[in-house]
Amino acid sequence: MTLRELLLMAIPASVALGGGVLAALWHPGHRARSLIQHFAAGVVLAAIAVELLPEIEREHAPGPVLAASFAAGCLVMFGLKLLTDRLESHPGARTGIATGLMLAVFVDVAIDGFIIGAGFAAGGETGPVLAVGLSVELLFLGLALTSESPGGWRIVGVSAALGVVVLAAAAAGKLLLGGASHAVIGGALASSAAALIYLVTEELLVEAHQGQEPETPVSTLVLFAGFLAFWSVQLVGRG
Template identity: 65%
Template sequence: MKLWTMRLEAGDGHAPTKNGLAWGLLVATFIDIAVDGFIIGAGFAAGGETGMILSLGLSVELLFLGLALTSESTKGWRIVAISGALAVTVLVCAVLGNILLSGASNAVIAAALAFSAAALLYLVTEELLIEAHTVEEQPIATLVLFSGFLVFWSIQLSGS
């Protein structure tokens, strides 16, 4: 996925086309939204409280993602259509995730949630934080962050 997006950026695939849409950005956004919807569905399959927490947390992300998609070249009905399509994508993938995982064992649901947590942590540590800093980051920083997360998660599990 990263190589594909790098090629799009190098070929100026992230720039708006004649009709004002950045198709590379839209495709990547819809893939991200579909995964987020599946994560929400997995949370509701695990239990209502988990699903609600994931829904609230990801809704903040989706709000800023929707704001980031707006541009001066995209106006009016296109913004409404794109926002509506994003909302439908989240809903459909959340329902699909809930249906697929509702009868699954606790181990399968835990694996799906662990995979999604790792994907979200990877996004934050490898993409967003590194791009936010101009200083070259070392891979040890990612290792320390993941290790700290696992330590605190283990403490929480042992206390339950």
């Protein structure tokens, strides 16, 4: 693992900490959180469409391996959802945040980190692109946690822990998959695609549409703006 790769992996960790600091200083209303979540969803969708799926194709892994890996990723995320729902009713004594929510957040962040590590193992620009794309999600996480229960500066400690988890998981993913066969890397990326699709459809957008205020067409525009922003960076980089 090179120093450049380590520094790029540290970007999401730094953003996670920054999100915690922002959450300690600013407690946004539902409308602002919804717009942030829509933008993050657009960015993650762009990361899947622009970088992750093309990289899976470039790996030339066998079709059955990719299909089975994608299905396995779906089942893992579904199992996580069931576990989260079961633990959701147990509040955290110190943070005031539901235990189920905290478990889901830390597991999601670990999966995100592993996805980043898999991207670096695949080579090319996949790792850096995923690191930047998923950083937007991590910036949102701090605001999401305080929306459940404002925790003041305690949320900064939680966000710092999230940063450590995503960095450690990214490094582990790179070390475990470095030098792996095309089938293994392709399978890991296919599972990652399933996890990211789950993140968008079952977390970001579901959370964004909860609340008393009705959604407006502006939210949809913000989602597309997130997609376009990520894609534009890609297009400029390739030019």
